Structure formats: C-alpha cells, structure tokens
Amino acid sequence: MYEAGVVEATDFPADSRYHGIPTRSFTAPDGRQFPYLARRFAPPPEVFATIGWRQLAEGERLDQIAAETIGNPEAFWLICDANRALWPEDLAAAGTELRLTLPAGVPAPEEE
Structure with a gap:
C-alpha cells in the first residue's frame, strides 16, 4: 500500500x-x-515536565512502568526520551533512577 x-x-x-x-x-x-x-x-529532556522519580526494581521493564504510569506499555519511549536514553536497555539495570515526565510540551500543573 x-x-x-x-x-x-x-x-x-x-x-x-x-x-x-x-x-x-x-x-x-x-x-x-x-x-x-x-x-x-529526541527532544531535549528540558522540554519535559517532571512528575516524579522511580528507581527500577530487579526484573522490572520500561514497558511495565509505562503501563503503570502512563497507561500505555508501548509508550516506554517517552521514558527513554525523558532520561536521554536511545535504547530501553540503557535504562534496564536494577537501581537505575528514572525521571517520570509528562509528554514533551505538556506543562506541569501549577502549584497552588
């Protein structure tokens, strides 16, 4: 096609x-x-609004974290982009601290 x-x-x-x-x-x-x-x-990490941090547990994968935090396991690449990783394997070691963000260009909620 x-x-x-x-x-x-x-x-x-x-x-x-x-x-x-x-x-x-x-x-x-x-x-x-x-x-x-x-x-x-990949967009520079500075365009992502941080919503939290998470330490990768033994045996955990980015698709599992993306499913839990973003609601879509196929969105693991957003975690890669926010952490300057080209490949999910770059963030696969247990103990790796992951920056969890909103998608690029989505501003963080204003603090009251």
Missing part, C-alpha cells in the same frame, strides 16, 4: 514516536524507489 500511494508512509498513531516524522525516498541505481522515515531526533 505504501508503494501504491494508498497509505501515507507517516501514518503512525498520534502516540507513536514516529508520528509526524516525514518520509524520504531513496532512488537505487536501477531506478527503484525505497521510502524510509527521516531521522527522528
């Missing part, structure tokens, strides 16, 4: 880390076109 142009290659759900990332196209020497996603740059 990508090749036929029926489905836009950037048709990712709004909660996907790839939502809004443009597609590019590579033309091989034989003329074949290969669509691909442009590189995604």
Whole structure:
C-alpha cells in the first residue's frame, strides 16, 4: 500500500514516536524507489515536565512502568526520551533512577 500511494508512509498513531516524522525516498541505481522515515531526533529532556522519580526494581521493564504510569506499555519511549536514553536497555539495570515526565510540551500543573 505504501508503494501504491494508498497509505501515507507517516501514518503512525498520534502516540507513536514516529508520528509526524516525514518520509524520504531513496532512488537505487536501477531506478527503484525505497521510502524510509527521516531521522527522528529526541527532544531535549528540558522540554519535559517532571512528575516524579522511580528507581527500577530487579526484573522490572520500561514497558511495565509505562503501563503503570502512563497507561500505555508501548509508550516506554517517552521514558527513554525523558532520561536521554536511545535504547530501553540503557535504562534496564536494577537501581537505575528514572525521571517520570509528562509528554514533551505538556506543562506541569501549577502549584497552588
């Protein structure tokens, strides 16, 4: 469907880390076109509002924490972005302190 142009290659759900990332196209020497996603740059952690901290327990995974704190296990990448990690494995060691945040651009609630 990508090749036929029926489905836009950037048709990712709004909660996907790839939502809004443009597609590019590579033309091989034989003329074949290969669509691909442009590189995604993680936002700087400063754009995230901290809502808490959590120490990773032995055997715990980011998808479990994302399910518990965000409500979506597939949103583990938000935890990665907020902690400057490219890969979930970078935050997998027991005892790692995780910064839990709101999504980029969502301000923290005002304190009364």
